[in-house]
C-alpha cells in the first residue's frame with residue numbers, strides 16, 4: 137500500500153506515524169514544502185523570546201527519528217496538482233523539476249496560511265521592510281533575523297488573538313516597546329469581554345500599549361519606520377507583525393474538486409475522509425467536528441491537528457477510526473497570567489439553541505493560609521434545566537494551575553457531566569495547590585445555588 141501525505145507538520149506527521157504503527161508494511165511518503173518536518177510552530181514565540189535557546193529544539197522529533205519510523209520525507213517539494221481519478225499528485229522540487237507521484241491513499245495535511253487582512257499597502261511590504269507574518273519556521277527565521285540585524289526598538293502587532301499576545305510578551309522580553317492594534321473592542325476574543333479585560337490589564341502592567349477598536353486600514357514604509365493608520369490610529373514603529381489569524385490552505389484539493397465546508401476548510405467526515413476517492417485530510421486545512429454543535433466548525437489548533445492526523449492515518453490503512461470531536465479547548469500564557477476556555481461561551485450556546493445559566497466566581501487557587509494564594513476567576517456556562525456543563529473560562533496567575541483546571545472542565549464537558557456531577561468529582565487536594573473544594577467545584581456550587 138502506498139500512502140502519500142502532503143504536509144509534514146502536526147497533522148501530516150501524525151498521519152504517517154499512525155499509519156506505520158497500525159500497518160508497518162505501508163510505504164509512507166511525505167511531500168513537505170518546507171524543510172522543517174514535525175516542528176512545533178506553537179513554540180515559535182518562545183524561541184523569539186529567548187526562552188527556547190535553539191530553534192532545533194522546537195522539533196517534536198528529528199528527521200532521523202521520522203525516517204527510523206519508516207517515513208520517507210521529500211523536503212522542499214511542493215504538491216502543485218492532484219488528479220484523484222488517476223490517484224496522482226504532481227510535485228515540484230526547489231529546482232523547478234516536476235515529478236508525478238502515484239498513491240493508493242492520499243492524506244492532505246496542508247495546514248493553513250496566515251491571514252493578510254485588507255490593509256492597503258500590506259501586499260507591497262515584507263520582511264525586508266520590517267513587516268512580518270508568523271506561521272512557519274521560515275517566517276520565524278525572517279523575524280528573528282530582522283530583530284538581530286536591525287535591532288528595532290519598537291514593534292506594532294496587528295491582531296490581539298493568542299499569537300499576537302504571545303508575541304507581545306516575547307517582544308517585551310527582548311526589550312521592545314510594543315503596541316497591539318485590533319479592530320475588535322477586546323483582546324483575546326475567545327474569552328468573554330469582562331474576562332479578556334483581565335488579560336488587557338496584565339498587558340498594561342507589562343508596558344504593552346493596547347489600541348483595541350482600532351481597525352488598521354493602511355500601512356506604508358516611512359523612512360526606516362513603518363506607519364500604520366486607520367480611523368483613530370496613526371502609529372509608527374520599527375517593526376510590524378501581522379497576527380490576524382489563519383485561513384485553511386485548500387487550493388490544491390479545491391482545484392481537484394474537493395468540497396469546502398466551514399470557514400472554507402475542506403469538508404471531511406469524522407473519519408477524516410473527503411468526498412474525493414481515496415483522499416483523506418486533517419489539521420488546519422479541514423473543518424472540525426465539534427462535540428456540542430450540530431454542525432462542523434473551524435478550530436485550527438495544534439492539539440486538534442495531531443488527533444485528526446492520527447485518525448486519518450489509521451483510516452488511510454483501513455482501520456476505521458472516528459475523530460471524537462473538539463471543544464476548542466485552549467490556553468494561553470501572557471506574562472504572568474494564564475487564560476483558558478473550553479466548550480461554548482454564553483452567546484454561542486444560545487445561538488446553538490441551549491437555554492443557559494452562567495456563573496462567575498473569584499476564589500483563591502489554594503488555601504489562603506499557605507503562602508502565595510492567588511485569585512482565579514472562573515466562569516461556568518451550563519444548560520439551565522439539566523445542569524449539563526457546556527463551557528468554562530478561566531483567568532488566573534501562572535501559579536494557579538489554570539491549564540489543569542480547564543482540562544478538568546473539558547473532560548467534564550466531553551463526558552456530558554452536569555455541574556452537580558462536577559461538584560461531586562473526587563479531585564485532588566493539598567493546601568499549597570488547592571482546597572477541599574477545587575475552584576471548579578466552588579463555581580459548580582455557586583452555579584447550582586444560583587440556577588436552582
Ligand SMILES: Cc1cc2nc3c(=O)[nH]c(=O)nc-3n(C[C@H](O)[C@H](O)[C@H](O)COP(=O)(O)OP(=O)(O)OC[C@H]3O[C@@H](n4cnc5c(N)ncnc54)[C@H](O)[C@@H]3O)c2cc1C
Pocket residue numbers: 142143144145146147148167168169170177178179180181213214215216245246247248270271272299385388418419420421436437438439440441
Ligand atoms: C505562533 C503560533 C503559535 C501557536 N500556538 C498554539 C498553541 O499553543 N496551541 C495549539 O493548540 N495550537 C497552536 N498553534 C496552531 C498550531 O500550530 C496549528 O494548528 C498546527 O500547526 C496545524 O498543523 P497542520 O499540520 O494542520 O498544518 P501546518 O502546521 O500549517 O503545516 C502545513 C504543512 O503542509 C506543508 N504544505 C502546505 N502546502 C503544501 C504543498 N502544496 N505541498 C507540500 N507541502 C505543503 C507545509 O510545508 C507544512 O509542512 C500555533 C500556531 C502558531 C503559528
